[in-house]
Amino acid sequence: MTSMQFGLFTVGDVTPDPVNKTIQTEHERITNTITIAKKAEEIGLDVFATGEHHNPPFVPSSPTTTLAYIAAQTEKLILSTSTTLITTNDPVKLAEDYATLQHLSDGRMDLMLGRGNTAPVYPWFGYDGSKAVELTIEHYQLLRRLWDEDVVGWEGQFRTPLQGFTATPRPLDGVPPFVWHGSIRTPEVAELAAFYGDGYFANNIFWPKEHYIRLINFYRQRYQHYGHGEPEQAIVGLGGQFFIRKSSQDAVNEFRPYFDNAPVYGHGPSLEDFTAQTPLTVGSPQEFVEKTLTFADYFGDYQRQLFLVDHAGLPLKIVLEQLDLLGEVLPTLRAEFDARRPANVPDAPTHAARVAARNAAAEAAVETDEGVSV
Amino acid sequence: MTRIVAISAGLSDPSTTRMLADRLVESVERQSGDVSVEVVSLRELAHEITDATLTGFAPPRLQDAIDKVVAADGLIAVTPIFKASYPGLFKSFVDVLEADALIGKPVVLAATGGTARHSLAIDHALRPLFAYLQALVVPTGVFASPHDWGTDGTNALGQRIDRAAGELVSLLKGAGTGRGPSDDIDLFSDTFLSISQPR
Numbered sequence: 001m002t003s004m005q006f007g008l009f010t011v012g013d014v015t016p017d018p019v020n021k022t023i024q025t026e027h028e029r030i031t032n033t034i035t036i037a038k039k040a041e042e043i044g045l046d047v048f049a050t051g052e053h054h055n056p057p058f059v060p061s062s063p064t065t066t067l068a069y070i071a072a073q074t075e076k077l078i079l080s081t082s083t084t085l086i087t088t089n090d091p092v093k094l095a096e097d098y099a100t101l102q103h104l105s106d107g108r109m110d111l112m113l114g115r116g117n118t119a120p121v122y123p124w125f126g127y128d129g130s131k132a133v134e135l136t137i138e139h140y141q142l143l144r145r146l147w148d149e150d151v152v153g154w155e156g157q158f159r160t161p162l163q164g165f166t167a168t169p170r171p172l173d174g175v176p177p178f179v180w181h182g183s184i185r186t187p188e189v190a191e192l193a194a195f196y197g198d199g200y201f202a203n204n205i206f207w208p209k210e211h212y213i214r215l216i217n218f219y220r221q222r223y224q225h226y227g228h229g230e231p232e233q234a235i236v237g238l239g240g241q242f243f244i245r246k247s248s249q250d251a252v253n254e255f256r257p258y259f260d261n262a263p264v265y266g267h268g269p270s271l272e273d274f275t276a277q278t279p280l281t282v283g284s285p286q287e288f289v290e291k292t293l294t295f296a297d298y299f300g301d302y303q304r305q306l307f308l309v310d311h312a313g314l315p316l317k318i319v320l321e322q323l324d325l326l327g328e329v330l331p332t333l334r335a336e337f338d339a340r341r342p343a344n345v346p347d348a349p350t351h352a353a354r355v356a357a358r359n360a361a362a363e364a365a366v367e368t369d370e371g372v373s374v
Numbered sequence: 375m376t377r378i379v380a381i382s383a384g385l386s387d388p389s390t391t392r393m394l395a396d397r398l399v400e401s402v403e404r405q406s407g408d409v410s411v412e413v414v415s416l417r418e419l420a421h422e423i424t425d426a427t428l429t430g431f432a433p434p435r436l437q438d439a440i441d442k443v444v445a446a447d448g449l450i451a452v453t454p455i456f457k458a459s460y461p462g463l464f465k466s467f468v469d470v471l472e473a474d475a476l477i478g479k480p481v482v483l484a485a486t487g488g489t490a491r492h493s494l495a496i497d498h499a500l501r502p503l504f505a506y507l508q509a510l511v512v513p514t515g516v517f518a519s520p521h522d523w524g525t526d527g528t529n530a531l532g533q534r535i536d537r538a539a540g541e542l543v544s545l546l547k548g549a550g551t552g553r554g555p556s557d558d559i560d561l562f563s564d565t566f567l568s569i570s571q572p573r
Binding site: 133134137138141142144145154155156187188191192195206207208211218226264265267268269273274277278 | 424425427428429430431433434559561565566568569570572573
């Protein structure tokens with residue numbers, strides 16, 4: 001269907017609109033998120049991903065609830081997360097929640113695991129934040145087994161042992177959800193993704209590209225080391241952010257007050273410096289397309305491109321206008337990325353493709369067995 | 375060729391802090407033939423340092439300066455003393471360095487102040503900071519108050535400068551500490567090995 005997937009990822013922050021001097025209620029923010037996700041499908045995007053946070057000013061504490069609600073109102077959109085906290089969620093509950101979402105969405109889902117953005121979240125869920133990396137590894141190894149094996153006996157460091165446990169529902173068609181691992185600093189997370197042949201995602205929004213290249217290259221090398229394919233065949237996802245108007249100057253003028261007051265980079269570098277130094281584009285649709293295409297030059301051909309659009313207090317109306325403009329250049333982005341893509345780079349993962357691959361592998365195994373027996 | 379970088383946190387132009395840095399540079403060059411010295415003036419990077427504090431990444435000019443500091447064989451760090459300690463600009467620059475940037479690096483600490491009563495700030499404020507960074511600080515700290523720039527006739531300041539610079543040169547001629555920042559990923563740590571050995 002589509003070799004590369006494009007979509008949105010949201011942090012889910014409630015940030016005051018510095019221009020209109022308004023602030024969305026939590027209820028408005030949550031319902032606006034649904035509107036944005038449905039708009040994503042309308043303009044032809046492939047993916048919508050929500051963050052998971054457990055403190056103000058963020059609203060998305062229950063991703064599978066939100067994603068199931070969106071799944072019920074969409075037909076093609078793949079629902080995902082950015083990120084699901086592998087550290088502080090019980091892997092047993094993650095296995096159940098996301099398998100349920102997989103059934104309800106008919107396989108139109110995957111998930112991205114991460115460690116969250118705030119240290120205090122650990123004790124809220126009964127964990128020790130100084131063990132973040134160890135928790136990530138142990139929890140994911142358990143989640144993997146809960147999906148890959150019907151009956152699990154397990155003992156680890158951070159939760160009570162499991163004896164003869166079966167996580168229900170079992171994954172749809174016997175193929176667990178595809179897993180991405182999001183990280184921009186931690187080589188252990190890249191190693192984890194590589195060992196299991198999972199996807200690796202760099203948020204690619206706040207820092208210069210050089211900061212992300214090292215770990216993406218490390219992930220690609222380790223993906224090969226563990227026998228999943230060539231380095232260029234590893235499954236890579238990237239973030240990005242933009243603000244576009246037909247006229248470049250209009251985009252700059254309109255976005256500047258939002259940029260200057262944004263939670264992450266506001267009151268710091270100028271808009272001009274930040275756009276020159278990071279993947280952010282503020283300009284015309286053509287400038288946006290050109291800059292986005294450079295990502296593949298730096299990071300290699302990749303499978304998934306997500307954009308952060310609903311942030312910095314931008315009102316819903318402007319976000320939807322941004323998506324209309326994105327929709328207009330989306331065919332160009334797809335065509336340009338496809339044109340440069342070597343044949344041996346795999347397509348973005350989908351449930352249908354993974355089921356087909358599993359079936360093909362099983363048939364090949366049967367044929368081999370028959371060949372031996374004859 | 376031994377590479378020395380002098381960090382000057384002087385805020386005015388001209389600045390006595392920069393003068394002291396230049397004196398130390400001159401002394402190092404005089405005592406060590408084969409040396410290249412570059413001065414990084416933090417005043418010119420003040421906006422970038424603030425930006426990096428907020429964004430978590432260094433803009434290009436600041437990154438150049440950081441790269442020079444990390445690549446240097448030895449450092450000369452010179453700061454004014456305000457309110458009993460180094461100013462925020464100096465600390466903010468240190469804060470945007472990676473935690474292991476100065477591990478094992480030979481460093482001369484020097485400071486200027488409006489009165490000789492600030493002179494122990496090198497030992498009370500700067501040494502603990504560089505101890506935390508695991509830098510190798512030479513025994514002699516060089517403090518210069520207005521009194522020292524005057525003509526007291528003994529050239530005590532010049533002697534301290536030469537002594538501190540000589541200690542740095544001597545360290546650099548030896549085996550050094552054998553330590554430094556590493557960009558390598560340790561594939562054989564217990565944590566790393568546990569990834570490919572699931573329970």
